[in-house]
Amino acid sequence: MGNALTAAVANRLFLSGNDAVAHAVRDAGVRVAAAYPGTPSTEILEVLARFPGLYAEWSPNEKVALEVALGASMMGARAFSAMKHVGLNVASDALMTLTVTGVEGGLVIAVADDVGMSSSQNEQDSRFWGRFAHVPVFEPADSQEAYDMTRAAFGLSERFRVPVLLRLTTRICHVKGRVELAPPQTREPTGFVKDAWRWVMVPGNAKPRLPLMFEREAALAAESAASQLNLLDAGSDRRIGFVTAGPAYMHVREAFPDAPVLKLGFSYPLPLARIRELAAQVDTLLVVEETEPLVEQEIRAAGIACIGKDVLPRLGELSPEVLRRGVARLRGELAAETDALPVQPVFPRPPTMCVACPHLGIYYTLSQLRNLIISGDIGCYTLGAGHPWNALDTCISMGASMGMALGMDKGRGEGDANKKIVAVIGDSTFMHMGMQGLLDITYNRGNVTILLLDNRAVGMTGGQDNPGTGRDIHGQQTGRVNFPQLCEALGVKKERIRVVDPYQLPVLFKALREETRIDEPSVIITDRPCVLIDDYKKTPPYAVIDDTCTGCGNCLEVGCPAIHVTRRDKAVKPSGKEVDLAFVRIETSVCTGCGLCVQPCAPEAIVHATPAVPVRFMKRES
Amino acid sequence: MGAAENGMRGLSGITNILVCGIGGQGVMTATEILAEAALALGFDAKKTEVAGMSQRGGVVVSHLRFGERVLSPQIAPGEADLLVGFEAAETLRWVHMLRRGAPVLTNTSRLSPPVVECGVFDYPADPVGQLRALGLPLQAFDAADIALAFGDIRLGNTVMLGAMSDHLPFPAEILREAVAARFAGRKPERLDANLRAFEAGRERAAALVG
Numbered sequence: 082m083g084n085a086l087t088a089a090v091a092n093r094l095f096l097s098g099n100d101a102v103a104h105a106v107r108d109a110g111v112r113v114a115a116a117y118p119g120t121p122s123t124e125i126l127e128v129l130a131r132f133p134g135l136y137a138e139w140s141p142n143e144k145v146a147l148e149v150a151l152g153a154s155m156m157g158a159r160a161f162s163a164m165k166h167v168g169l170n171v172a173s174d175a176l177m178t179l180t181v182t183g184v185e186g187g188l189v190i191a192v193a194d195d196v197g198m199s200s201s202q203n204e205q206d207s208r209f210w211g212r213f214a215h216v217p218v219f220e221p222a223d224s225q226e227a228y229d230m231t232r233a234a235f236g237l238s239e240r241f242r243v244p245v246l247l248r249l250t251t252r253i254c255h256v257k258g259r260v261e262l263a264p265p266q267t268r269e270p271t272g273f274v275k276d277a278w279r280w281v282m283v284p285g286n287a288k289p290r291l292p293l294m295f296e297r298e299a300a301l302a303a304e305s306a307a308s309q310l311n312l313l314d315a316g317s318d319r320r321i322g323f324v325t326a327g328p329a330y331m332h333v334r335e336a337f338p339d340a341p342v343l344k345l346g347f348s349y350p351l352p353l354a355r356i357r358e359l360a361a362q363v364d365t366l367l368v369v370e371e372t373e374p375l376v377e378q379e380i381r382a383a384g385i386a387c388i389g390k391d392v393l394p395r396l397g398e399l400s401p402e403v404l405r406r407g408v409a410r411l412r413g414e415l416a417a418e419t420d421a422l423p424v425q426p427v428f429p430r431p432p433t434m435c436v437a438c439p440h441l442g443i444y445y446t447l448s449q450l451r452n453l454i455i456s457g458d459i460g461c462y463t464l465g466a467g468h469p470w471n472a473l474d475t476c477i478s479m480g481a482s483m484g485m486a487l488g489m490d491k492g493r494g495e496g497d498a499n500k501k502i503v504a505v506i507g508d509s510t511f512m513h514m515g516m517q518g519l520l521d522i523t524y525n526r527g528n529v530t531i532l533l534l535d536n537r538a539v540g541m542t543g544g545q546d547n548p549g550t551g552r553d554i555h556g557q558q559t560g561r562v563n564f565p566q567l568c569e570a571l572g573v574k575k576e577r578i579r580v581v582d583p584y585q586l587p588v589l590f591k592a593l594r595e596e597t598r599i600d601e602p603s604v605i606i607t608d609r610p611c612v613l614i615d616d617y618k619k620t621p622p623y624a625v626i627d628d629t630c631t632g633c634g635n636c637l638e639v640g641c642p643a644i645h646v647t648r649r650d651k652a653v654k655p656s657g658k659e660v661d662l663a664f665v666r667i668e669t670s671v672c673t674g675c676g677l678c679v680q681p682c683a684p685e686a687i688v689h690a691t692p693a694v695p696v697r698f699m700k701r702e703s
Numbered sequence: 704m705g706a707a708e709n710g711m712r713g714l715s716g717i718t719n720i721l722v723c724g725i726g727g728q729g730v731m732t733a734t735e736i737l738a739e740a741a742l743a744l745g746f747d748a749k750k751t752e753v754a755g756m757s758q759r760g761g762v763v764v765s766h767l768r769f770g771e772r773v774l775s776p777q778i779a780p781g782e783a784d785l786l787v788g789f790e791a792a793e794t795l796r797w798v799h800m801l802r803r804g805a806p807v808l809t810n811t812s813r814l815s816p817p818v819v820e821c822g823v824f825d826y827p828a829d830p831v832g833q834l835r836a837l838g839l840p841l842q843a844f845d846a847a848d849i850a851l852a853f854g855d856i857r858l859g860n861t862v863m864l865g866a867m868s869d870h871l872p873f874p875a876e877i878l879r880e881a882v883a884a885r886f887a888g889r890k891p892e893r894l895d896a897n898l899r900a901f902e903a904g905r906e907r908a909a910a911l912v913g
Contacts, residue, residue: 095742095750199753223749223776256751256776257738328776335774402779420803421781422837427796428824430725430816432759461759469821637821642760646820663822670856 096260098253101224102191103128104260105231106161109187110268111135113153115146117513118542119165120200121254122193126163127545130554139545139554142479142513143168147175147190154186155280157271159235163191166207167478171514173210176244178282180214181290183242183297186270187235193249196371197398200541202459202476204396206373211246211349215298218246218349219310220326224258230310230346232263237304241297248348250371252328252398302350310346311355321408322363324356324376324387329369329399336401337408351376353383360385367392367411371399434464436643437617437675439536439609442583444470445639445677446590447503453597454489454500456529458482458515460507461540461611469640473505482506483518487527501597502528508535508549512562516571522602523572530596531604534583535564538611568604577603584609586680612673620674622690625666629686632662636678636687643672717770718872719778722863723797724789725814726760729860733787734765736864737871740881741769744873749776760816764797787867789846789859790814791830798834806840808866808908810859812847842866842911849903858900865904875905 096104103125106114114137116126130137136153140146143164153160164172169192176190192210195201211218219234221227227249234245278286305311316322318339325333326345333342343359345352360366368377368389377389392407393399402419409416434440444465447455457463457473458481466473475485486504493500506515511533522529539545546552551561565578577599581592589607596603610616632652636644650662667678669690679687720737724730731752738750748769766778780799786807788794794809801807815826827833831843846866850858864882868875882901886894 095738095748197753251753252751252776255753256749257735258749258773258776259742259747331774331776398777400777400779401775419779419781422799422801422803424799425795425833427792427830428816428819428826430760430762430793431818432726432761433817435759464759468818468823640817640821642817644820645815646822649822661822663820 094260094262095257096224096228097124097255097257098221098224098227098249099124099193099255100128100257101227101260102163102231102247102249103132104262105228106189107132107135108262108265109232109235110159110266111161111235112158112186112268112270113150114138114161114163115140115149116163117141117143117146117168118539118545119143119168119193120542121195121251122163122165122168122191122249123542123545124254125191126554129161137554139539139547141548143172144175147172147179150188150190151175151179151184153270154184154188156186156273158186159268160186160188161191162188164193165201166192166194166205167201167203168192169207169210171479173214176210176214176216178287179244180216181282181287181294182280183293184238184244185242185274186268187238188244189231189234189238189247190244191231191247191249193251193254194371196250196252199251202478204372206371206375207246207248208349208375209373211248212375215294216244216246217241217301217305217347218248220248220346220348221253222327222330222344222346223253224256224260226346227253228260228262233310241301241304243297243301248327250327256328298350302352305347305350306352306354308347308352311348311352312344312346313355313359314342314344316341319363321365321367321411322359323367323369324359324380325369326376327371329371332399332401332404333369336404345376348376351379353380353385356380357383357385360387365411367408369393369399369404372396431467432464433642434461434640435612436641436671437612437673437677438641439583439607439611440465440534441639441641441675442586442589442677443505443532443534443607444472445681446586446593447472447505448638449590450501450593450597452500454497454502456482456486456489456502456504458504458506458510459541460510460534462505462507462534465505469638478514479510480506480514480516480518483515483531484521486529486531487518487522487525490527490529491525501530503530503532503593503597505532505534507540508533508537508564509539509547512548516567519568519573519602519604520571527602528600529602530593531602532593533564533568533604533606535606535608536611537616538614540611540613544611544614564606568606573602573604577601578606579604580606580608582609583607584675584677586677617673620676622669622672622674623667623676623679623687624669624672624690626686626688627664627666629684630664631684631686632664633683634661634663634665635681635683636665637663638681639678641678643668644678717768717773718785719783719802720767720785720787720867721764721778721783721797721800722767722787722789723762723764723793724810725793725816726763728763728789729857730763730765730789733789733860733864734767736881736885737867737878738767738769739884740871740873740878741767743881744877746770747773749773751776762793762796785867785870787863789863791843792827795827795830795833798837798839801839804840806842806870807834808842808863808870809834810846810863811843812845812859842908844907844911846904849907850900853896853900853903855896858896861897861900862904862907865901865906866908868901868905869909
């Protein structure tokens with residue numbers, strides 16, 4: 082029985098949507114795949130990198146990734162690029178013109194919307210790009226469709242010489258389901274054909290191409306109208322007919338199994354005739370889409386009556402439960418009461434920085450300095466805005482810390498004249514889109530101190546490599562960016578560039594205090610690796626001597642998750658002021674001996690644990 | 704309190720299992736192994752979690768649905784047939800997801816995050832007591848203790864798999880085989896430790912019923 086079961090498990094693919102897309106890209110004979118990591122899309126390229134026979138890369142940002150894919154397509158090779166929703170904002174400059182040239186080898190762009198915002202700075206609906214760039218949009222509803230539609234997208238891309246947007250959401254990317262693969266294709270590049278009229282987009286060449294783009298869009302509309310990817314489930318209960326796409330389709334089917342449903346797999350150009358047909362058969366047409374009322378408005382604009390966001394939420398994820406409530410509202414009924422227990426109030430558990438994270442020392446230090454305005458950026462270090470540090474004041478978009486810091490400096494009034502402006506940015510974010518901002522700071526003489534946190538990883542998405550790590554997507558050795566030299570080349574004076582160990586708190590404190598006092602751009606680079614990557618080396622753990630701990634709580638300000646309060650108390654100071662005391666212990670099983678908490682400990686109560694216990698994986702309390 | 708008695712795969716023919724804990728505890732791996740057992744029996748299955756930042760010690764909740772054909776991957780509040788919690792307060796956080804009368808299995812270990820340590824929020828004084836007060840079929844035990852008895856805290860999720868194995872609409876043996884399949888290519892000691900942890904969890908849960 083054991084062997085049979087093992088074999089059954091081995092032969093059946095149970096894939097996330099990301100994994101399914103990667104398998105389809107491989108099986109479509111793609112030659113080049115490029116991406117920048119971003120939740121929820123990251124795993125697509127991670128999986129692709131494990132397949133032999135195709136070129137995969139982490140690019141410095143999404144725009145470069147798309148341009149790499151386009152270059153491969155110009156060679157007549159199939160090409161692919163993946164990104165999260167905000168990544169396509171970055172890549173859109175390339176997109177908006179490559180739609181004019183069209184593609185040669187099939188080009189598919191997977192864009193993953195973080196619907197529900199589990200790990201992003203905003204929620205946005207990437208389907209708009211299909212309209213804006215006049216390119217077709219495919220929307221799979223589960224892993225099998227993610228595989229099938231990715232394969233189909235390459236075929237469509239080549240027939241119409243158009244890039245295809247594969248629109249994913251978190252509940253495609255991060256849902257595992259059964260997948261059956263189709264036979265793989267091989268596809269040799271057809272070769273580059275010099276053709277300035279096609280590839281050199283100067284006005285004289287681009288202008289005559291614009292009508293071609295609109296002709297292509299009209300042809301795609303005819304293709305979508307007849308496409309098997311747009312499916313009508315007839316249904317017996319004609320009170321409400323649904324138009325839906327993506328994972329929302331599954332919710333509709335689950336909540337209303339007898340209703341007619343038009344499922345849009347090839348969702349742009351919209352198959353309006355099919356929608357009109359369904360509308361004629363039902364009392365009410367309800368559009369169920371994540372997240373904006375995009376299809377809904379286009380249906381109305383075509384003169385077809387429908388309901389949508391009038392009864393359904395415009396934000397966050399849909400679910401069968403949400404749909405049932407929306408339909409009850411539409412029918413003027415009370416939603417059926419669920420039998421569920423009430424939600425029990427429990428403290429929030431936001432993500433934390435890791436035990437011994439080098440960022441802990443940086444935010445501890447920033448929290449001890451006064452009169453700072455801290456322009457933040459995107460990465461694990463955005464968590465510095467939270468407890469206990471509260472030492473990050475802004476977070477907008479990749480690399481924005483730089484330009485915003487300069488704007489803060491130039492825009493400050495009398496009230497902020499004495500403030501020191503600090504920008505905090507990670508290594509990967511700096512190379513993604515931060516370098517240009519630093520160039521602006523030096524070019525326009527900004528008074529900003531930059532903390533460049535080089536932890537040799539794209540930490541938040543799982544420690545991927547980047548041009549600063551010296552390793553490529555396969556972990557193979559490659560050139561490594563020299564950050565001090567890069568900053569110098571961008572115009573920072575050599576004497577204003579310091580490399581500091583973030584675990585040496587007095588050194589970091591002194592460097593920050595000195596550099597913020599100097600009225601010109603300076604860069605403090607911290608150079609210790611992310612604790613989640615192999616470069617990080619553990620050292621023997623620490624423990625607290627109970628009798629020596631005075632409950633001052635200084636160590637808690639470091640914010641390390643290995644430090645736990647054992648007892649709280651109050652004391653009255655000689656001045657008469659009442660203070661809170663928190664006596665602590667260190668969870669030795671997870672402490673990796675970074676020594677950050679040792680430094681602010683006034684009574685020297687934190688010492689190496691003896692005997693040193695083996696480091697374990699999960700912390701535990703009794 | 705076996706699967707037959709608690710009416711799993713009732714109305715819709717779909718079994719809904721919710722596994723919760725915090726990043727780093729092996730919640731996703733345990734749910735994956737459970738899914739593999741269901742798939743091996745020929746069920747359709749979908750598994751999902753929101754885990755964008757869970758590696759950072761945040762909340763992890765994994766939804767597993769299996770049956771003839773699974774549509775939506777998410778379990779709705781009040782529709783879980785089994786709740787398995789790897790951490791006491793996390794179990795309490797998700798208890799509203801249970802169908803009335805469905806069982807809950809929880810590790811009694813408490814893991815308090817920095818927001819609690821720095822005094823911003825309080826950890827519930829007695830999360831297991833709160834669960835008990837809700838009148839649910841409850842099995843609570845310290846899975847970390849059992850894992851540590853085998854010398855490795857990472858065995859905690861296998862202990863929990865063993866504990867849930869008699870609550871499933873298929874024999875516990877099937878889940879045990881899926882655990883074995885997962886560690887098939889690894890060191891024999893590792894496979895052996897996992898199978899012993901599985902049995903220990905199963906026995907501990909069974910003892911709580913008796």
